[in-house]
Amino acid sequence: MCIVADMSSGHVLLGILAAGPAHGYDLKREHDARLPGAKPLAYGQVYATLARLQRDGLVEVATTENDGGPERTVYDISPAGEESLLEWLATPEPPGPYAAEELVRKTVTALRLHRDARPFLGAQRALHLDRMRGLVAEQRAAVDVDARIALDHTIFHLDADLRWLEAAAARVNEEGTLLR
């Protein structure tokens, strides 16, 4: 019994389909609604993912409607799909790594080149603070728990980045005074 491992957005789509049949266009919108703060899913992505899910027997075509509009293919989750979904939900994720993030790559690269990273760190901090303000506003406007939980995640990590930016600047300063 081989169950697909990767499928990051695929399982979210399965989760949406578990609540009832839907077609690609709707799936994209529901996905974005469920994960505010996340990068919106491109349409191309949706259909590519659906094709993979169908290939692996996790979804099936329910109907193809045509009444009053462009043709729509409605998908439904299969028993195998439900099994895969439940297994995915029950399995905890390996923590991290996060350090692949561009922020660290840039800072470490700059430091290794013996360049002063502080202007960059400062500019980054300003951008982060700006985004933070926007998110907190979004958070206040959010109605249901799920959306609030999703937004929490972005806010917490934004906050982690801010702390890190300060810690990095402090470490650089420390180093600078030691060298003097």
Next chain:
Amino acid sequence: MCIVADMSSGHVLLGILAAGPAHGYDLKREHDARLPGAKPLAYGQVYATLARLQRDGLVEVATTENDGGPERTVYDISPAGEESLLEWLATPEPPGPYAAEELVRKTVTALRLHRDARPFLGAQRALHLDRMRGLVAEQRAAVDVDARIALDHTIFHLDADLRWLEAAAARVNEEGTLLR
């Protein structure tokens, strides 16, 4: 003047090459040394990235040695590459989004299915705490500032995840008591 935008690991390789010519194998190891805590770069990745960099004129083949060992192609950064590197270093990153992360996807999906997410949140917390212990040990063993800064990032985000897991569990509990 078109400068490549994406290239997440490509620019790190450029940064390493800026310190002197090197070949693929060494680049992989230096990359992993510079970014401890990050996911190690696969060899296949290195050569694919190098090919793209060469295609875009950002690196050049310096020599192909053969003395006492398998053939090695040594690459060097080009003037265009240095320009691209400096531009990348000077540009701050757009903050987030982080919510694409599997952790959130899973939790929100579980909640929308009206499943109790608390067992999952608890298991996840245990895994995170475990990883955290390992990282703190690594941090203590780290010698230079750069490595410490890179590790900081992972630790800070691991911490953010832990806080988030607790906040999410609290929100779920709150909701649960409200429904009762």
Next chain:
DNA sequence: CGGCGACTATACACATGATGAATACTTCGA
């Protein structure tokens, strides 16, 4: 001394992730 395993070094095949443009049909308003 001969072969076997570990290390160095690269290449290839393939799946997934992500983006942009192209297509086609409907509705609604000026």
Next chain:
DNA sequence: TCGAAGTATTCATCATGTGTATAGTCGCCG
């Protein structure tokens, strides 16, 4: 009735990532 905006899907293309094959060298154990 013309066209702009919305609905719904497809296609082409590229980057990312992983695993595996290949191929030579080095050292060491029997």
